[in-house]
Amino acid sequence: MLKVIRILAAVISLAVLPAIAVAQDIDGVVEHPMIERYPGQVIAWQHIENYQPYKVAVGPVTGYRQIGDWIETEGRVTRTFYKYEGEDRSYSEVYKNYLDALNAEGFEILGEGMSADRKGAAVGSRQWMEVTFKENPATKPGAVGTMFSGTSSSGGAGAIVASKQRASGKAYVVIYVEQHARNYVGTLIDIVEVEAAETGLVVVDAEAMGADIEEYGRVVLNGIVFDFDKATLKPESKAALDAIADYLATHPDKAFYVVGHTDSKGAYAYNSKLSDDRARAVADALKQDYDIAPDRLEPHGVGPLSPVFSNASDAGRDQNRRVELVER
Known part of the structure; x- marks a missing residue:
């Protein structure tokens, strides 16, 4: 220190x-x-x-x-x-x-x-x-x-x-x-x-989740990783899921939308379904593996409709592909 x-x-x-x-x-x-x-x-x-x-x-x-x-x-x-x-x-x-x-x-x-x-x-x-x-x-x-x-x-x-x-x-x-x-x-x-940035895998933690939710009403779930072009969660997502479940367990009065986002490459209908499937995969994992009550998590996908950076660059598209918790 x-x-x-x-x-x-x-x-x-x-x-x-x-x-x-x-x-x-x-x-x-x-x-x-x-x-x-x-x-x-x-x-x-x-x-x-x-x-x-x-x-x-x-x-x-x-x-x-x-x-x-x-x-x-x-x-x-x-x-x-x-x-x-x-x-x-x-x-x-x-x-x-x-x-x-x-x-x-x-x-x-x-x-x-x-x-x-x-x-x-x-x-x-x-x-x-x-x-x-x-x-x-x-x-x-x-x-x-x-x-x-x-x-x-x-x-x-x-x-x-x-x-x-x-x-x-x-x-x-x-x-x-x-x-x-x-x-x-x-x-x-x-x-x-x-x-975290140098290792290439940034993982959300309960403290930062609480700060973002209190201030913005939402938080990006960093560390959630899917197979390419699929809604299958990869094993390295476990650390992030552990942290999310920890936050949800210590705030049992809160309920959330689980919102999936994609970049703008490809057809809108395809991206919309992919984002919805990924949001549902995260919600299902939390419900099934961590005993989070089903009525606390409602999954939705919005495809490319809410980017946080321009889709003109690889770095921007990477940031736009994300899953968020949005407080209900």
Whole structure:
């Protein structure tokens, strides 16, 4: 575990201790174990995507709203926004604390820097942050909006881009810090775990399922695999089915549509039937192998009618071929 240097907690004055004691994280968030927060911060927003593209900026701004050097990756993305409220700490102190901690834990620093104005083009400048936020927008509303809109404020800002090769795969960490107001320092920590994407089999998990269903009312069942052009579930789907059944067992009051999707290649009638058959195969497996009550899962197929990406590329078509749970 990457631990933020605790000695800083000892120098927080007694005058601010009551404020820190009463501040609490928002409900339903779980701090990622890779990075421990700066003392006195509270989690004000969090969004977890089980599988999502993410662009890691490792170079400066090279033109109008452009960065020339990116690492394009994908995987499980955990985005956590922290607030520190109090006039005893500045963004530069929070920034240095995280930088020291990353170095101490053996992370490779791919880029870092601070800026007190919007004019700089280097990593960590406000201009740089504006471009990175445009490429990696916050799709869930909440307190993080102060970070994304705060790039026009007069306080300083900084960012650290780092990576580490772990036994479970590579992880990227991007830490954004900004002085939003005299007594308000915001910190956004994005953690991208790419192991699942690199293995070629991303598997949904119960935690990410719950987050997506709560926010969007639906979740893509990553890890469900069929024989080519058939509705026969392959053995490697078991891990995903286990996770889905686990979620359904712990939320017995919820019922869902199981919705099959295809890409747009081929005739509509054929794709419509294939998507329906695949949705039914998933629902049947959950009912028969995991004792999920039949009335909780209603299968339907919509063929190519609801793509999530363009069907013009292989990558887009691959993402469009999916099965989702949609809350009823």
